[in-house]
Amino acid sequence: MGTTAKKTVLITGCRRGIGRDAALALARRGHRVLATTHTAKAAAELGRLAAAERLPLESFKLDVTDTDDRERARDHDIDVLVNNAAVGISGSLVEVPLDLVRKSFEVNLLGPLALTQLVLRQMIGRDSGTVIFVSSLAGRITMPFMAPYTMTKFAISSGAETLRSELERLGSRVNVCLVEPGAYHTGFNQEMLAGKYTWMGRESYFRKLLAEIQAGEEKYFRRMEQRSTASIVRQVVRAAEVERPRMRYTAPWWQALGVRLMRAAGR
Template sequence: MKKILITGAGTGIGKSAAIALSLRGHLVYATTHTDSEAIILNSIGKKLNLPIKSFKLDITNPIDRNIVTSLNLDVLINNAAIGDSGSIAEINIENLKKVFETNVFSTIELTQLVLKQMIKNNSGKIIFISSLLGKTIYPFLCPYASSKFALECIALSLREELNELNNNNIQVTMIEPGAYNTGFNQKNIYKQFTWMKNKSYFKNKINYLKRKHLNYFSKIEVKSTSSIVDEYIKAVESKKVKRRYIAPKSQGVYVKIKQIIGL
């Protein structure tokens, strides 16, 4: 049994992963963005008699982040993230800052707090949830994708840096989910149209872009999250983690081919 804290566990893949890990006997601190999400998870845990404890933890809030200092964790899964979208030529910079504040800066600050105890114990595992969008370009999703590009660098840098510690037993890895039918992609896509429909270089193409984006994701999204949840489990339970875990495999191969041919 490992003591695991996973952020952003109130919905989507994070929620599925938290439940799956607790079903395997791990003590899971399944933190959520809202109290209502935590109540639902605790209710599920009680009903199924699972070792899961859920509570609100807003990773952008320093007081909330400090909760982790008393937990002596074996595994931190940096799953919490927000999305945004729109033309990078004109998006309000505050929107972009908000995405990076959550997905990058607050994630680093939480990781640093957990690492203090892990370095003291010389044991632990840090898992960053990136995205296949952190490895390839998709127009008008740059506000979200660029934050995941940043996490790719952060995770790999931290991995190499910790290896410079003597007898280091702290492992760092990434999970790169592709497109799953959780509603996150659609919510992310629609954000751009709240302002681009009123004033944008692309105002006359709004309906076309909306159809294009939604049709694309409706074609590639995988309905079941089981394949990516399996990667969460592998990353947590492997004695020696890989640099990255990817699912769906077919989407990972597609992105790899795009990288090879320079797209």
Template sequence: MTKTVLITGAGSGFGRGVAFGLARQGHKVIAGCHIWPQVTELRAAAKTEGVELEVIKLDVLDEFDRNNAFARQIDVLFNNAGLMESGPVVELPIEIVRRVFETNVFAALQMAQGFARQMVKRGSGRIVWTSSVAGLVKVPWDGAYAASKHAVEGFCSAMRDELEPYGVQVATVNPGAYRTGFNDTGMEAQDQWWDQGERVVKHWPVRELTRQSDPQEMIDAIIEVILADAPPYRTVRPASAEQMVKDEQTEIWERKA
């Protein structure tokens, strides 16, 4: 059965890959992009590849953009737009923390709330959130992002039980480290503010991200969650990350302060 899927953060990374993957299978995809240049570029890319996409500007922080999106009837929301800003917690400017939470938590929640209302009235629908492995384990030097994804996990688990009686499904996808560029720029973002104040702890250890996986693995898993009749509530990839999460969640009961 053909589905109508709206994707936030479709201008790059997992959102873009999922948009093209679903469209190639014949599904109706509404690809939301953060800024107008991404809209123009994605439309041109779709035309070049012979793929039918409805591409819209959707800055999830913009009320007008959100309301424009809410006017559409969809089967699945892929709640994917996100922001990563790194740095040791003791040094993180509060403005940075607020910015991360505004995008990853509050705006994502507003998107989920808006579409959940139409889904509840209809008695069907699915909301798939991009969480992260960082929402399930400790992530030193990336506390703001990890905390935002822990918050996402809290909202998702609550929504899952609250919406199930109304025929609306909620699921999370939890990527580990993949070569989308997201992790690289998230680390680099720290350099924008690091020298603008006195620091008492060290900068994130300088290291190249060399252990990232091919994002196609995660894209394929997300598409499966979007389309499956009864997808799992949580999907962690790669398999090594799934095992690491399980091991750490077991170990934390024995951890000392």
């Protein structure tokens, strides 16, 4: 891994997908990785995999919504925190049960913010470290029937920018940045899209449009989703390793460009 300093990196939500692939990539580059998972079972499975490859990777349960679990981060001197865990909850904002919106904000915003505050106490004291928030390109443009999820990504993106400027005002050398993935085939999108049809059914304002909506979403994600997470994992690794990360790291490039063009056109 050349001259890059070895760091201790804590990542949330590593059972599969981007979190797991980034954890393995960072460990293979020699960093000490604390690859945390929602459940103890997933931690044990990941731990076995890392042991078989003799990777410097430990795994333990860290449910981001659980105060006691978050406290476990205090046991480690963390150089890089990667807030990756999230739930995908979709559905019409006109009628979504508010408990689902609450859950989405608990997992995607409030849990990560509480964990970040806890880890920042160490980092600010030491005057070094990087906090990465895995947000989304969907945190920059809206999409119908996705708001219970995308509102949390808009919120975390604006929170990350604010944290960065507040730390700059403190004269701190602690970094805050965003990784904004486009669409990747991890299973996340399929679970997110399907979930809403458990409550968005015969009573929905959109009942006559449901088949059309579902077919459109499936077609969109089939076309857009990247089969491999490699391009976004490279961005996580880059953000974790550089001394002064930029504000945003995006991939795939053509989806990021598309979002920038839509924003420039007034969206």
